[in-house]
Amino acid sequence: MEYLLHILILIGIYVILSVSLDLIAGYTGILSIAHAAFYGVGAYTAALMALRLGTPFWLNLICAIILCGILGALVGIPSLRIRDDYFVIATFAFQIIMLSVMNNWVSFTSGPMGLPGIPQPVILGMKVSSHLGFLALTGILCLLTFLISYGIVNSPFGRVLKAIREDEIFALSAGKDVATYKVLIFVIGACMAAISGVIYAYYISFIDPTSFTVMESIFIISIVIIGGAGSLKGPILGAVVLVTLPELLRFLGMPSSIAANMRQILYGGLLIAMMMWRPQGFLGKYAFQSRETEA
Numbered sequence: 001m002e003y004l005l006h007i008l009i010l011i012g013i014y015v016i017l018s019v020s021l022d023l024i025a026g027y028t029g030i031l032s033i034a035h036a037a038f039y040g041v042g043a044y045t046a047a048l049m050a051l052r053l054g055t056p057f058w059l060n061l062i063c064a065i066i067l068c069g070i071l072g073a074l075v076g077i078p079s080l081r082i083r084d085d086y087f088v089i090a091t092f093a094f095q096i097i098m099l100s101v102m103n104n105w106v107s108f109t110s111g112p113m114g115l116p117g118i119p120q121p122v123i124l125g126m127k128v129s130s131h132l133g134f135l136a137l138t139g140i141l142c143l144l145t146f147l148i149s150y151g152i153v154n155s156p157f158g159r160v161l162k163a164i165r166e167d168e169i170f171a172l173s174a175g176k177d178v179a180t181y182k183v184l185i186f187v188i189g190a191c192m193a194a195i196s197g198v199i200y201a202y203y204i205s206f207i208d209p210t211s212f213t214v215m216e217s218i219f220i221i222s223i224v225i226i227g228g229a230g231s232l233k234g235p236i237l238g239a240v241v242l243v244t245l246p247e248l249l250r251f252l253g254m255p256s257s258i259a260a261n262m263r264q265i266l267y268g269g270l271l272i273a274m275m276m277w278r279p280q281g282f283l284g285k286y287a288f289q290s291r292e293t294e295a
Helices: 002-025 035-053 055-081 087-106 131-153 157-165 170-175 178-204 213-227 231-253 256-277
Strands: none
Touching: 002 035, 002 131, 002 178, 002 213, 002 231, 035 055, 035 087, 035 178, 035 213, 055 087, 055 178, 087 178, 087 213, 131 157, 131 178, 131 231, 157 178, 170 178, 213 231, 213 256
16 A cells, blocks of 8 residues: 555656646747756755754745746746757756756765655644655645646746747747746746655655756656646656556566666657657647747
8 A cells, every 4th residue: 555655656746847847848848958957956955954954844845946946047047048959958957067066065965875864744733754644745735736837828828838839939029028938937847846856855755866867857858748748637647657657567576677777668668659659648739849840
């Protein structure tokens, strides 16, 4: 039973990550490879505050969201004035920088040794220590993230985001401040990614830089692509598929060394299959194609 609850908690964490990235990549059409960096900043902020300051869960969560929002703005304001491949490179650079900070600022982050012993959160006077408690907490934050995202994509703001995705030049000619919209949605996505990082840090009670690498960013992108970009239901399905699929290998009795390689093969094969036969994903409305291809 606890194993099933563990899988459900992980699905919830990745639903928040993939839905927040979908706002950026699926609805606005700007691909970011820095989502794991914001995920990591959220986790490290909560962990460091809990371990060194003893501050409560909600304060740590709010501080993590604010810090990721500020970093999102610092990255987005200069980077989103460039387009397409250049923006991808800029976010990739930010991802590498943040990973280097986590690895090398040993006096602050403990470097590769990580941060063990993160205390369990206390909410409304109750300590969240069981899998069921963490599932309830993850579910509440997951639902809140989904409702906020739903409100965004079905608002006039969301319609402008879709216009930017379909034809940025047209959105500019309609008098929309495209750069401002891009920065705002990038900041919102970064803030939501911080929520996942906070949940992960408290749930696992140990974090280190290996959880927030470029490969993690690519995994989150894979969830969005396979589930379907431009549809809030798509990332949810993608998270369910990609989190549970590797777990099936456990029932085949494979050694852990082989299972790890098979996991990557499964991810890669599924991505290739989706790109060839259904580039919009299972439930998506938008395929990741270059504007030149669409033209």
